[in-house]
Amino acid sequence: MISKEQVEKIAKLVKIDLTEAEKTKFAKMFSETLEYVEILKELETENIEETYQVNGLTNVFQTPENKATLPSSEVVKNAANVKKGLFVTEGVFDRE
């Protein structure tokens, strides 16, 4: 069902690299998993709305009491590359 090419496309979407062997293995696994979830077709959901969250809460906003902040020195302390207290990232314009 799922081809190696589709696996390659998804891998690009989630930004991970796969070996050729992994692509084949994942293609097989995904096909099996997607076959399993086909059982959902047995249930009629024509006029049913989706449940995205079960707690029914809406419009929960920040309050003025939320004053928690972190000093930037703490924020960057786990980063591999820091320059002038800022994160160093990949160039945006050079990406494929």
Next chain:
Amino acid sequence: MASKSKADLNTLTLAEVIAGLKAGDFKSVDVTAACLDQISSCDPEIKAFVTITAEQALSEAKLADDLIAKHGPAIFEKKPLLGVPYACKDNYNTKDVPTTAASNILVGYMPPYESTVTKKLHDAGAVLLGKTNMDAFAHGSSTETSDFFKTKNPWDLTRVPGGSSGGSAAAVSADMCIFAMGSETAGSIRGPAAWCGISGLKPTYGRVSRYGVIAMASSTDSPGPLTKNIADAAYVLTILAGKDPLDATSSPREVPNYTDFKKVLKGLKIGKPASYFMEDLEPAVKQAVEAAAVTLKDLGAEIIEIDLLSPKYSIAVYTILQRSEVSSNLARFDGIRYGHPRFAFGEEARKRMMLGAYTLSSGYYDAYYSKAQKVRTLIVDDFAKAFKLVDIIIGPTMPCTALKLGESDNSPMFGELMDVLTEPGAIAGIPAISIPVGVSKDNNMPVGMQILGPQFSEKLIIDVANEFQTSTKFHEARPKVK
């Protein structure tokens, strides 16, 4: 508890530790040292811990003892867990204590902030013994997908403890701590509790703040305790529950005193769903849970056979929803702000992220993600309908007792298939408990029964479990480890 030698203080329950500390029978450093000794002697084999914070624990314990000496037992009103040593699943951000989610992605990561749960436990005076092993990023039901090492079940070292909170469950089961924190997306508290013969509580979604818990599936993740009995879990929940301004999905609902235990079984209507007692249940599991149902009946409850949607649909719903949300949640691990680059993800994480991205992608969203969310509505409604007929629902927690290490290898959906019986409750966001109801004669492994209630009915299901545990002794059984 003057009868317990110092060396055995780690075998006490949470309630016993607090009573003993209040009465001056022993000190927190004694209990903490006993737990650390147990960790030293058992953990090299069991491997429940990723990080052990021995020095910090003993210094926190000393501070606790100083406070008790200065203020007397009254201090427990301000700090209800003062001096009680606990273990914490490694997906809780603990400031300046390594936090890894058992993944190579986060090796070396030191959180700059504290999760709400661990902050509340710290403020209540609890003593952190260390961070426990888990399936990496909580992706699993056996703790075998930890990127570091596999945790063994204290009842049988050739078997898994369950997952993803396997380290925490093993630590409680082997008396390496007084209680532990776990988390559940679907089955990750209840499953290990059942397979390790202890009590586990998954609160209603939103009852306990998820702030600072490394996210798996944001619409079902629920922090919860793993304990030696349900009364201890009630004690912990009372401290942890409540609205958190840092978690927009946390409920503003009032928090009752879960430790105000009441007898509730007389006249209680308990639903027993036929679809949860399917043919392929391990005979020992069926037997133990059926026997527990009889006990509940003897204690005054009415057992009513009910129909619930087959849990097999929940497997499909959960697989799609969880993997979709995982693909989104794991996108933040960019190796730029923290953590290692994405090649460090283990196979299970990659498998799940990719399947999730597929089911969310254009052209497939309606067939998979949207369809799954619609079936989710059917599951929510199914429970609502059932709870009009009965007060609570019982069933086996897991379809079998703990599997042997390696049995799950190469299965495309092992975790989701194992959690068949816990997924429906998780998807509906309802609270659930797993308690031990016996030990299999075939393999000497524990069996767990789950108790489900409507949203925010933690008080009721806790009272049910507590009444059961005051009339039975299954929860007192411990594996021989030392």
